[in-house]
Amino acid sequence: xxxxxxxxxxxxxxxGLGLFHYLSQRNILRKVLAGNFIGTGIFxxxxxxxxxxxxxxxxxxxxxLVLTGIVVAVSATALLLALLxxxxxxxxxxxxxxxxxx
Amino acid sequence: MTQSSxxxxxxxxxxxxxxxxxxxxxxxxxxxxxxxxxGTALTSFNxxxxxxxxxxLVHEVGGxxxxxGIVLRADGLAAVMLGLSGLVGLVISVYSLTYFKSGSxxxxxxxxxxxxxxxxxxxxxxxxxxxxxYVTLELVSLGAIPLxxxxxxxxxxKASLRYLLLALLxxxxxxFGVGLLYxxxxxxxxxxxxxxxxxxxxxxxxxxxxxxxxxxxxALFPMHFWLPPAHSSAPAPVSAALxxxxxxxxxxxxxxLWFYAFPALELAKLGQLIGLLGxxxxxxxxxxxxxxxxxxxxxxxxxxSQIGYLFLVFPLYNKAxxxxxxxxxxxxxFAVSHAIAKSCAFLAAGIFIKVYGxxxxxxxxxxxxxxxxxxxxxxxxxxxxxxxxxxxGFVGKWMLLKAAFVTGQWGYGVVMVCGGLLAFCxxxxxxEQFMTTPDENAPNLKSPAVMTYSxxxxxxxxxxxxxxxxxxxxxxxxxxxxxxxxxAPEVLLP
Numbered sequence: 001x002x003x004x005x006x007x008x009x010x011x012x013x014x015x016g017l018g019l020f021h022y023l024s025q026r027n028i029l030r031k032v033l034a035g036n037f038i039g040t041g042i043f044x045x046x047x048x049x050x051x052x053x054x055x056x057x058x059x060x061x062x063x064x065l066v067l068t069g070i071v072v073a074v075s076a077t078a079l080l081l082a083l084l085x086x087x088x089x090x091x092x093x094x095x096x097x098x099x100x101x102x
Numbered sequence: 103m104t105q106s107s108x109x110x111x112x113x114x115x116x117x118x119x120x121x122x123x124x125x126x127x128x129x130x131x132x133x134x135x136x137x138x139x140x141g142t143a144l145t146s147f148n149x150x151x152x153x154x155x156x157x158x159l160v161h162e163v164g165g166x167x168x169x170x171g172i173v174l175r176a177d178g179l180a181a182v183m184l185g186l187s188g189l190v191g192l193v194i195s196v197y198s199l200t201y202f203k204s205g206s207x208x209x210x211x212x213x214x215x216x217x218x219x220x221x222x223x224x225x226x227x228x229x230x231x232x233x234x235x236y237v238t239l240e241l242v243s244l245g246a247i248p249l250x251x252x253x254x255x256x257x258x259x260k261a262s263l264r265y266l267l268l269a270l271l272x273x274x275x276x277x278f279g280v281g282l283l284y285x286x287x288x289x290x291x292x293x294x295x296x297x298x299x300x301x302x303x304x305x306x307x308x309x310x311x312x313x314x315x316x317x318x319x320x321a322l323f324p325m326h327f328w329l330p331p332a333h334s335s336a337p338a339p340v341s342a343a344l345x346x347x348x349x350x351x352x353x354x355x356x357x358x359l360w361f362y363a364f365p366a367l368e369l370a371k372l373g374q375l376i377g378l379l380g381x382x383x384x385x386x387x388x389x390x391x392x393x394x395x396x397x398x399x400x401x402x403x404x405x406x407s408q409i410g411y412l413f414l415v416f417p418l419y420n421k422a423x424x425x426x427x428x429x430x431x432x433x434x435x436f437a438v439s440h441a442i443a444k445s446c447a448f449l450a451a452g453i454f455i456k457v458y459g460x461x462x463x464x465x466x467x468x469x470x471x472x473x474x475x476x477x478x479x480x481x482x483x484x485x486x487x488x489x490x491x492x493x494x495g496f497v498g499k500w501m502l503l504k505a506a507f508v509t510g511q512w513g514y515g516v517v518m519v520c521g522g523l524l525a526f527c528x529x530x531x532x533x534e535q536f537m538t539t540p541d542e543n544a545p546n547l548k549s550p551a552v553m554t555y556s557x558x559x560x561x562x563x564x565x566x567x568x569x570x571x572x573x574x575x576x577x578x579x580x581x582x583x584x585x586x587x588x589x590a591p592e593v594l595l596p
Contacts (some may be wrong), residue, residue, distance in 0.1 A: 042278050
């Protein structure tokens with residue numbers, strides 16, 4: 001098993017764990033964290049694909065992709081947190097089915 | 103400056119001016135916004151014209167070509183979409199000039215985010231590789247969601263939060279698919295991918311992740327549940343942009359991948375699955391639209407229904423059957439006319455809310471007498487949604503029907519006709535209320551002039567789009583992945 005394959009599988013495992021919690025948690029803050037886990041897992045998977053050249057040199061494209069991906073993920077997380085703050089101010093709840101909390 | 107460099111302007115102009123607008127207040131900001139809107143629309147039309155006259159434009163941004171650089175590519179499909187976003191975007195902008203209270207905080211925040219969204223959409227339409235499609239799709243989502251939250255109500259914030267949580271899942275899924283494809287083939291460019299792709303398990307997994315993610319974003323049944331609350335609670339110009347352009351962009355991406363990156367693969371079974379979802383959307387969306395009490399919810403469910411028609415191109419096009427290419431032109435025509443008609447319907451609903459203070463259908467009695475122009479525009483949009491001639495919706499639906507006959511898939515034809523009947527029911531439910539005589543002591547109401555005329559422009563364009571079919575097909579035919587059937591009356595006969 002090559003090193004890059006271990007990284008790729010780890011990435012998929014992290015993304016899978018994130019996905020499980022993303023779907024099962026009701027608290028939105030936890031969903032945000034889980035969403036970042038999915039993102040990190042996919043980025044690790046992408047970076048591991050840089051080791052694909054026959055001569056053993058590193059392909060720079062996946063790194064550029066991951067950098068861009070991180071910027072997008074950070075902006076999305078920021079927007080999500082800002083919306084969540086506003087939602088919490090309005091409803092006092094951290095889940096989308098607010099009736100249960102009140 | 104080479105000719106292909108005109109491609110950067112529909113993206114650069116709104117993005118740069120969007121940031122500049124953010125720095126100014128009051129009238130200056132408004133003039134700058136108008137300049138940004140007109141400039142974006144004109145540069146989009148310019149690309150459209152250039153593609154129509156010569157051929158596909160390819161621009162390597164900064165002189166860096168594929169595989170490392172960013173390549174913008176405008177073929178016939180991209181040009182049609184650019185023209186659409188130019189037209190609808192311009193009308194939405196003019197409408198917004200008077201929709202928001204002058205000098206309000208909402209107005210200040212609307213323009214920069216709307217320009218960002220518009221620039222993102224244009225970028226999406228001319229992206230040449232699957233990763234830039236991801237980035238622009240995220241730009242579109244990050245522009246659309248704050249615009250919904252701009253309404254500031256509890257419902258709007260809840261709806262935008264739910265939308266964002268789902269949109270994130272969709273884009274992560276898409277990105278994972280991109281990663282799988284890159285790992286397998288080492289290319290991101292759509293054309294190179296189309297030439298090198300070979301079927302194996304990794305590729306099918308990648309396709310499932312990518313198309314699955316996009317289906318969430320396009321709100322195809324059964325992933326549609328986030329759409330009606332989000333689209334109906336947003337401010338009217340935003341609803342129009344979302345239902346008209348943002349949803350169309352997600353469909354555009356699926357079509358782009360299907361016909362440009364994956365044509366070498368055998369995907370008939372997946373096509374049938376998507377077709378079934380499309381049928382579910384047509385029937386369920388139409389049925390729910392009939393049951394709605396509020397005008398904006400009704401229009402939003404109508405979007406759910408009409409998205410279903412767009413996705414029927416995937417089962418109906420079969421490269422082995424001659425003549426089924428008509429499904430391709432039909433679905434694009436349908437997308438264009440739906441985008442125009444639906445923005446028109448949402449903008450008209452916005453005027454009703456502004457004048458009456460609510461959008462409860464049962465209490466809009468006599469609106470036809472009080473606001474005749476707006477009602478007329480809404481009715482014209484309805485003609486398009488029902489698919490009556492000479493609207494673009496009619497031609498698009500007829501072409502899809504024809505494809506269903508050519509490929510012998512009658513079931514889809516039956517569903518399409520039923521969807522038309524459902525549309526007839528929900529549109530006439532609204533028009534019936536509008537056409538009743540208002541109460542004796544009903545006040546004399548006036549609709550705001552600028553908003554009314556912008557709605558009328560969209561309504562007339564949508565309903566006369568059928569006459570412009572040859573022009574649209576002419577543009578669409580530039581480097582089309584499918585041989586287009588030339589447009590003649592006998593083509594329309596079954």
